[in-house]
Amino acid sequence: xxxxxxxxxxxxxxxxxxxxxxxxxxxxxxxxxxxxxxxxxxxxxxxxxxxxxxxxxxxxxxxxxxxxxxxxxxxxxxxxxxxxxxxxxxxxxxxxxxxxxxxxxxxxxxxxxxxxxxxxxxxxxxxxxxxxxxxxxxxxxxxxxxxxxxxxxxxxxxxxxxxxxxxxxxxxxxxxxxxxxxxxxxxxxxxxxxxxxxxxxxxxxxxxxxxxxxxxxxxxxxxxxxxxxxxxxxxxxxxxxxxxxxxxxxxxxxxxxxxxxxxxxxxxxxxxxxxxxxxxxxxxxxxxxxxxxxxxxxxxxxxxxxxxxxxxxxxxxxxxxxxxxxxxxxxxxxxxxxxxxxxx
Amino acid sequence: xxxxxxxxxxxxxxxxxxxxxxxxxxxxxxxxxxxxxxxxxxxxxxxxxxxxxxxxxxxxxxxxxxxxxxxxxxxxxxxxxxxxxxxxxxxxxxxxxxxxxxxxxxxxxxxxxxxxxxxxxxxxxxxxxxxxxxxxxxxxxxxxxxxxxxxxxxxxxxxxxxxxxxxxxxxxxxxxxxxxxxxxxxxxxxxxxxxxxxxxxxxxxxxxxxxxxxxxxxxxxxxxxxxxxxxxxxxxxxxxxxxxxxxxxxxxxxxxxxxxxxxxxxxxxxxxxxxxxxxxxxxxxxxxxxxxxxxxxxxxxxxxxxxxxxxxxxxxxxxxxxxxxxxxxxxxxxxxxxxxxxxx
DNA sequence: CTGAAAGCGCTAACAC
DNA sequence: GTGTTAGCGCTTTCAG
Numbered sequence: 001x002x003x004x005x006x007x008x009x010x011x012x013x014x015x016x017x018x019x020x021x022x023x024x025x026x027x028x029x030x031x032x033x034x035x036x037x038x039x040x041x042x043x044x045x046x047x048x049x050x051x052x053x054x055x056x057x058x059x060x061x062x063x064x065x066x067x068x069x070x071x072x073x074x075x076x077x078x079x080x081x082x083x084x085x086x087x088x089x090x091x092x093x094x095x096x097x098x099x100x101x102x103x104x105x106x107x108x109x110x111x112x113x114x115x116x117x118x119x120x121x122x123x124x125x126x127x128x129x130x131x132x133x134x135x136x137x138x139x140x141x142x143x144x145x146x147x148x149x150x151x152x153x154x155x156x157x158x159x160x161x162x163x164x165x166x167x168x169x170x171x172x173x174x175x176x177x178x179x180x181x182x183x184x185x186x187x188x189x190x191x192x193x194x195x196x197x198x199x200x201x202x203x204x205x206x207x208x209x210x211x212x213x214x215x216x217x218x219x220x221x222x223x224x225x226x227x228x229x230x231x232x233x234x235x236x237x238x239x240x241x242x243x244x245x246x247x248x249x250x251x252x253x254x255x256x257x258x259x260x261x262x263x264x265x266x267x268x269x270x271x272x273x274x275x276x277x278x279x280x281x282x283x284x285x286x287x288x289x290x291x292x293x294x295x296x297x298x299x300x301x302x303x304x305x306x307x308x309x310x311x312x313x314x315x316x317x318x319x320x321x322x323x324x325x326x327x328x329x330x331x332x333x334x335x336x337x338x339x340x341x342x343x344x
Numbered sequence: 345x346x347x348x349x350x351x352x353x354x355x356x357x358x359x360x361x362x363x364x365x366x367x368x369x370x371x372x373x374x375x376x377x378x379x380x381x382x383x384x385x386x387x388x389x390x391x392x393x394x395x396x397x398x399x400x401x402x403x404x405x406x407x408x409x410x411x412x413x414x415x416x417x418x419x420x421x422x423x424x425x426x427x428x429x430x431x432x433x434x435x436x437x438x439x440x441x442x443x444x445x446x447x448x449x450x451x452x453x454x455x456x457x458x459x460x461x462x463x464x465x466x467x468x469x470x471x472x473x474x475x476x477x478x479x480x481x482x483x484x485x486x487x488x489x490x491x492x493x494x495x496x497x498x499x500x501x502x503x504x505x506x507x508x509x510x511x512x513x514x515x516x517x518x519x520x521x522x523x524x525x526x527x528x529x530x531x532x533x534x535x536x537x538x539x540x541x542x543x544x545x546x547x548x549x550x551x552x553x554x555x556x557x558x559x560x561x562x563x564x565x566x567x568x569x570x571x572x573x574x575x576x577x578x579x580x581x582x583x584x585x586x587x588x589x590x591x592x593x594x595x596x597x598x599x600x601x602x603x604x605x606x607x608x609x610x611x612x613x614x615x616x617x618x619x620x621x622x623x624x625x626x627x628x629x630x631x632x633x634x635x636x637x638x639x640x641x642x643x644x645x646x647x648x649x650x651x652x653x654x655x656x657x658x659x660x661x662x663x664x665x666x667x668x669x670x671x672x673x674x675x676x677x678x679x680x681x682x683x684x685x686x687x688x
Numbered sequence: 689c690t691g692a693a694a695g696c697g698c699t700a701a702c703a704c
Numbered sequence: 705g706t707g708t709t710a711g712c713g714c715t716t717t718c719a720g
Contacts (some may be wrong), residue, residue, distance in 0.1 A: 003697060014707045019699060029705060044475070049457040051697040054398040055712055069422050070620075075414040082413075082440045091454075094438040096426045110435075112345075113393040114713095131388070221624045254624050276414075280565045280598050282626040347713060358691045363715060373689060395713040399696055458697095 002043035011039035022047065054114075061091045061116040062303060063107050067099040067123050071219075072275040073245070073292055074122065077145065080296025081120065088304050090117075099123055108132075111140055118303045124148045124189045138306050138314055144299040146190050154302040156295055156317045160190055163288045163321040164197025164242075165204075167270050170286070170323060171240045172205045175332035176268060178238035182217045182227040182248050194244045194272065213238055217248050224251025232259050239267060239332045246271035246278045249285055253328065257282075264330030274324055284326035291319050346387035355383035366391065398458075405435045405460040406647060407451050411443040411467050415563075416619040417589070417636055418466065421489065424640025425464065432648050434461075443467060443529075452476075455484055462647045468492045468533045482650050482658055488643040490534050498646040500639055500661045504534055507632045507665040508541025508586075509548075511614050514630070514667060515584045516549045519676035520612060522582035526561045526571040526592050538588050538616065557582055561592050568595025576603050583611060583676045590615035590622045593629055597672065601626075608674030618668055628670035635663050 008015045013032055021028050021036040028036070039045075053059045062085060066074050078094070085092050093116055095107040108127035110116045118140035121127060124147055128139055139153045147155040171179050181198050184191035199209050215230060217223040224243055231237060232255065241256075243249035249271030253263055261267050263283055271278055274289035298317055305311045352359045357376055365372050365380040372380070383389075397403045406429060410418050422438065429436050437460055439451040452471035454460045462484040465471060468491055472483055483497045491499040515523050525542050528535035543553050559574060561567040568587055575581055576599065585600075587593035593615030597607055605611050607627055615622055618633035642661055649655045 005697080015698075016700080016708080017706060020706085023699080027705070032705080046453065046457050048398075048697055049454075049459045050394065050398040050401075050403060051458075051712095052699080054392075054394040054696090054714090055698045055700090057712080059394060069413060069426075070416065070419040072414065072416070075419065078413050079440060091459075092438065093435065096423060109390065110393075113390050114395075115393045115435075221620055225624070250621070250624050254626065254628075257626060276565055277594065277621055280569070280594050282598065282601060284598075349713080359714075360692080360716080361690060364690085367715080371689075376690080392713055395696095396715080398698090398712090399714045399716090401696080 001048075002045040004045070004047070006043050007036065007039045007045045010043060011036045057114070059115060059117050060089055061093055062300065063093040063095055063110050063116045063119045065095050065097050065104050065107055065119065065121045065123065065127060067097055069094065069096050071247075072277070073273045073290070074145075076275075076292030077122065077296045077299075080293030081300050082296070083293070084297040084300035088300070090300070090304065097123070101125060101127070105129070118142075118307050120144060120299050120303055122146060126150070126152065138312065140303075140307055142299045142303040142306070144295050146188060148189075151314050154306065154311070154314045154317070156298045156302065156319065158290055158319045158321050160193035161197035161200065163272070163323075164194035164244075165201040166197075166321075166323050167242055167272070167286075167288055168198045168201035169205070170325065171242060171268060171270060171329060172201060172207070174240075174268065174329060176238070176240040177207060177332065178210070178213065178236070179240045179242055180213045180215060180231050180238040182215045182224060182231075182241060182243045182252060184244040184248075185218045186216065191244060198242060217244065219245045219247055221247045221251035221254075224248035224253075225255045226251075228252035228255035229259075232256065232261070237267075240270070240329070241267065242270045244272055246273045246275045246285060246287055249287070249328070250277060250281050253281060253285075263328050266333055268329040268332070270329055278324075279326070281328070283328045286326045286329040287324050289322040289324050291321075294319055345392075346389040348389070348391070350387050351380065351383045351389045354387060355380045401458070403459060403461050404433055405437055406644065407437040407439055407454050407460040407463045409439050409441050409448050409451055409463065409465045409467065409471060411441060413438065413440050415591075416621070417617045417634070418489075420636030421466065421640045421643075424637030425644050426640070427637070428641040428644035432644070434644070434648065441467070445469060445471070449473070462486075462651050464488060464643045464647060466490060470494070470496065482656065484647075484651060486643045486647040486650070488639050490532055492533075495658050498650065498655070498658045498661070500642045500646065500663065502634055502663045502665050504537035505541040505544065507616070507667075508538035508588075509545040510541075510665075510667050511586055511616070511630075511632055512542045512545035513549070514669065515586060515612060515614060515673060516545060516551075518584075518612065518673060520582075520584040521551060521676065522554070522557065522580070523584045523586055524557045524559060524575050524582040526559045526568060526575075526585060526587045526596060528588040528592075529562045530560065535588060542586060561588065563589045563591055565591045565595035565598075568592035568597075569599045570595075572596035572599035573603075576600065576605070581611075584614070584673070585611065586614045588616055590617045590619045590629060590631055593631070593672070594621060594625050597625060597629075607672055610677055612673040612676070614673055622668075623670070625672070627672045630670045630673040631668050633666040633668050635665075638663055 007018045097103045104127035122145045141153040144156040147157045215227040271285045271287035274287045278285040352362045441447045448471035466489045485497040488500040491501045559571040615629045615631035618631045622629040
């Protein structure tokens with residue numbers, strides 16, 4: 001492997017000139033520049049980036065803490081990040097953390113051990129040690145999607161509470177009065193915010209909140225399926241189910257259809273996220289669309305600004321959402337009508 | 345940030361001893377060792393891993409070239425890799441290449457610029473330059489899932505041809521005689537191998553291959569949907585559709601149901617991969633299960649063996665598959681029976 | 689078992 | 705515009 005010294009010798013210049021030709025070409029005369037360039041060509045020189053990073057103290061790498069890559073919403077967010085990072089000359093290091101604080105802390109250490117310049121956290125949790133967090137100024141981090149209420153770093157999120165209220169109102173407008181909610185993981189702020197939005201809409205419509213209509217989930221297909229079975233086993237089942245994400249909704253739909261109920265005639269189902277499968281479920285799912293790629297873009301762009309010292313306050317960016325009405329939600333069945341009314 | 349020198353001073357030893365305490369503790373007396381350890385504790389010393397990697401020439405990083413992270417099958421493969429890599433002390437750098445050879449080459453350069461020790465390619469393409477590939481010995485790479493027929497590096501795959509033949513035979517056994525095939529991307533060997541398996545089974549059953557039953561796709565939901573619409577518009581539609589992946593199948597099912605056909609009574613549909621959604625489609629999808637996480641494990645483990653010089657020949661590992669029969673496939677409708685036969 | 693010393697390949701003052 | 709030089713923080717001989 002050729003080093004910078006080989007190039008310098010071949011070109012008959014100093015190593016500094018070679019370095020400059022690569023880093024700040026304008027500070028080298030065109031003549032020497034071309035001589036150096038051709039020497040690089042001839043030797044097949046590739047700078048040892050580990051040395052560059054070590055010496056310059058800049059890795060141009062960002063670590064991304066994602067609870068699980070096997071989630072279509074996160075996959076879209078990551079695609080957005082990769083695009084934005086590549087544009088700015090940064091490389092992404094993906095950490096599949098399973099939401100485990102220990103694993104997160106390990107990855108956060110990469111920032112402190114000079115393996116990465118900064119970090120993007122997709123979960124509401126600060127992976128840095130208390131000491132590090134106590135240090136002055138912004139943390140080299142951006143918190144996106146599921147955010148912490150902190151001034152330690154910029155955040156990118158959407159108004160989950162308002163979005164959930166919007167969906168709940170959509171259901172209320174359709175005449176539903178008993179609306180079940182299948183929640184996400186207990187510990188997630190997303191779960192709580194969406195629950196709050198659901199309650200907001202209920203309250204505004206003058207409907208008493210009934211906690212027996214709340215069901216636990218964890219954002220997986222299976223959890224949706226199981227929760228829906230519990231819902232159907234209720235003495236007085238609701239006429240609509242709002243699921244805190246699309247996977248849950250698709251799982252729930254399967255249980256509902258297995259029970260012989262029609263969607264939306266007998267039971268409306270709504271999701272959240274608008275993953276690709278939402279448009280291809282049967283029936284296509286009414287959901288809340290999130291600008292996933294935009295989350296990624298914004299997070300990377302904010303992080304780079306923090307790292308380059310362009311911002312010193314922690315902005316809180318709120319991205320827009322959109323209610324997507326497809327065919328899984330419809331008017332509430334007439335009270336007292338049997339679930340077994342024939343389709344035609 | 346404390347350096348190794350700070351620790352050495354505080355502990356009253358040389359930097360070499362500190363380094364040894366960390367790298368080969370057994371070569372340091374228990375007394376000094378504990379003194380060094382407590383000095384590390386006190387100073388909050390974290391080795392600068394960039395320096396370590398630079399100096400040692402080993403990055404303990406592996407780059408993974410994945411056509412798209414927004415694919416559930418790849419997501420599972422990556423999870424498996426991450427697990428195996430973490431176990432061996434390696435970090436994964438994910439490259440979303442969109443199947444673009446230019447982007448792949450850029451990532452491959454990371455290996456040559458000492459940013460990563462090796463590379464895992466999930467697409468049948470050699471991202472290294474011809475010169476690099478021509479160098480003696482194995483390339484620091486493993487090719488998994490969609491593989492190249494090469495002796496330049498180990499490969500991990502499954503017998504796609506046999507798997508496709510198995511699925512086709514399943515359909516033939518159900519009495520289907522006209523079976524459409526919705527293919528993957530034209531350029532992918534996977535597409536060709538699965539097509540070959542389909543043809544094998546047909547031939548073995550003594551059925552003439554009919555190229556008008558072949559439809560183009562690209563492994564997406566939408567492509568499946570569109571191909572299915574074309575299939576239904578045929579003068580004499582088939583009674584079964586074999587899709588080269590599950591997304592395609594789920595997209596196709598939507599088009600088929602929209603057209604008023606019942607699955608599987610009027611039309612059987614089969615997929616490939618067994619993604620999580622396959623069990624939650626309506627009806628649940630018959631498919632070929634691949635051991636996705638196992639692909640990841642095996643790829644990492646082989647790559648580490650190559651990097652550590654444990655192997656010098658390129659093994660070709662073939663992982664097993666399994667036919668999962670759910671409810672999207674059933675007996676072929678009686679010839680001549682109308683598609684519009686009522687369900688009951 | 690421990691210390692001294694020589695770099696790894698590169699960047700960045702600082703001179704000229 | 706270019707060269708000289710001093711390290712970045714660490715590992716690793718080589719002595720002792």
